[in-house]
């Protein structure tokens with residue numbers, strides 16, 4: 001929802017503001033570059049103007065531009081707005097026009113903020129709120145409705161941001177993902193199986209500025225084409241959040257290894273497979289100059305993810321293994337998957353076979369696991385990683 005004659009989108013970023021001047025400038029540069037790439041990918045046009053702690057996108061497509069900004073990492077919120085003269089009269093007129101266009105009954109509030117020197121305007125933000133509020137009240141009455149103010153939780157909220165040279169009137173703050181602009185951290189490898197969790201985990205690292213290198217481990221007869229297609233579909237969604245970056249899915253074979261583990265190992269085989277995956281992911285990281293591995297594990301969600309089993313899995317890796325979902329509940333992860341758009345693909349039935357044994361170990365001992373797993377497990381992981389297939393993700 002935006003006021004009539006909206007011509008700009010206000011883009012707010014959060015954590016960048018607390019960085020040193022030099023770091024902040026670099027991150028804002030990157031954010032502007034990423035916004036530009038996001039607009040280009042969606043065929044949108046807009047001129048990005050950078051000001052302290054805000055970006056302004058001047059555009060004739062404020063709705064679509066605000067949506068694109070709200071999908072860009074580092075953006076806390078975006079508001080399609082109308083620019084007016086920084087005078088009480090102009091602001092009131094814009095508030096009245098917005099009310100006439102969008103008021104649909106219920107309570108209202110005017111929320112105003114002023115930026116710049118204290119003597120920049122002959123009025124305070126409270127004057128905008130009281131006089132603007134009175135103008136909105138009269139407008140609602142002229143629409144033959146009963147006005148009522150609720151400052152805490154109104155049905156209809158009008159915002160004003162008054163700066164030295166212009167004021168902006170808007171009706172909503174569309175929530176963005178927050179975090180840091182993509183590309184402001186070194187890349188990490190993401191182990192993506194295409195289930196609900198791992199794409200969310202990858203997305204969370206992207207939201208902290210890390211480009212991801214997705215690795216899918218092909219389980220042969222235990223996975224299958226639908227399983228792989230599911231992983232690819234979720235990676236395509238992840239790629240839509242990184243329009244300026246080239247993304248490829250690295251496919252590491254594990255068909256023969258899984259068959260061997262199934263034949264030779266008992267209740268520890270799932271953990272051996274996890275360790276194989278981590279070592280393969282590390283090998284990919286090394287060749288892609290990535291500095292960590294991200295997985296979708298959460299403590300206790302599965303038998304392979306008890307705190308004890310995560311400890312023995314982790315022992316296979318020397319790079320840091322990032323588990324951003326570690327302490328999250330499944331319901332919250334699922335909600336996030338829906339929000340980022342990976343849920344639908346993640347839940348298609350792939351008909352794959354179960355690698356996990358009937359009674360898996362939940363409290364594994366590292367020495368017992370090392371003794372039970374094939375001695376060449378890590379060597380095979382590195383060899384299969386080297387021979388991996390790289391599938392470019394088209395957009």
Ligand SMILES: Nc1ncnc2c1ncn2[C@@H]1O[C@H](COP(=O)(O)OP(=O)(O)OP(=O)(O)O)[C@@H](O)[C@H]1O
Nearest residue numbers: 191192193194195196197198215216217295296297
């Ligand atoms: N075939 C695979 N390819 C790549 N990574 C995988 C694969 N299977 C599992 N992983 C990684 O190991 C983690 C834990 O495995 P788990 O068996 O719980 O995954 P899943 O249930 O198949 O998928 P998800 O964790 O995405 O819901 C995953 O979150 C993912 O990071």
